[in-house]
Amino acid sequence: MEHVTIYGRSSCGFCVRAKRLCEVKGIPFTYIDMIEEGMSKADIADKIGRPVHTVPQILAGEHYIGGSDEFVRYLSAQEARAN
Numbered sequence: 761m762e763h764v765t766i767y768g769r770s771s772c773g774f775c776v777r778a779k780r781l782c783e784v785k786g787i788p789f790t791y792i793d794m795i796e797e798g799m800s801k802a803d804i805a806d807k808i809g810r811p812v813h814t815v816p817q818i819l820a821g822e823h824y825i826g827g828s829d830e831f832v833r834y835l836s837a838q839e840a841r842a843n
Contacts, residue, residue: 761838762821764789767804767812770796774828775816781835 764787768775775791782789794804794815801812808817808824818825825834 761785761787762823764825765819766791766816767794767799767807767818768792768816769794772815774814778816778818778828778831781831785835787835 764782766775766778766782766789768778768791770776770793779789779791781787792799794800801815804815804817805812808819810824814827816828816831818827818831820834825831
């Protein structure tokens, strides 16, 4: 599995869920806390190349995944391919 980057906030339950999924599944990831880094949604949009309305925003390598629900679907698809 490619390295995952999660942009989020520590107060966001969906962000915490995405982090925990990576931890449980042993997926290497970097969590970037928008508040700690002083980032806005516009800053994240500049980095991922698309408008941002919610967090988390998740990438696998350079591939944009989306939010928490999309990440769960992505992981399920990856696991299905591996089997």
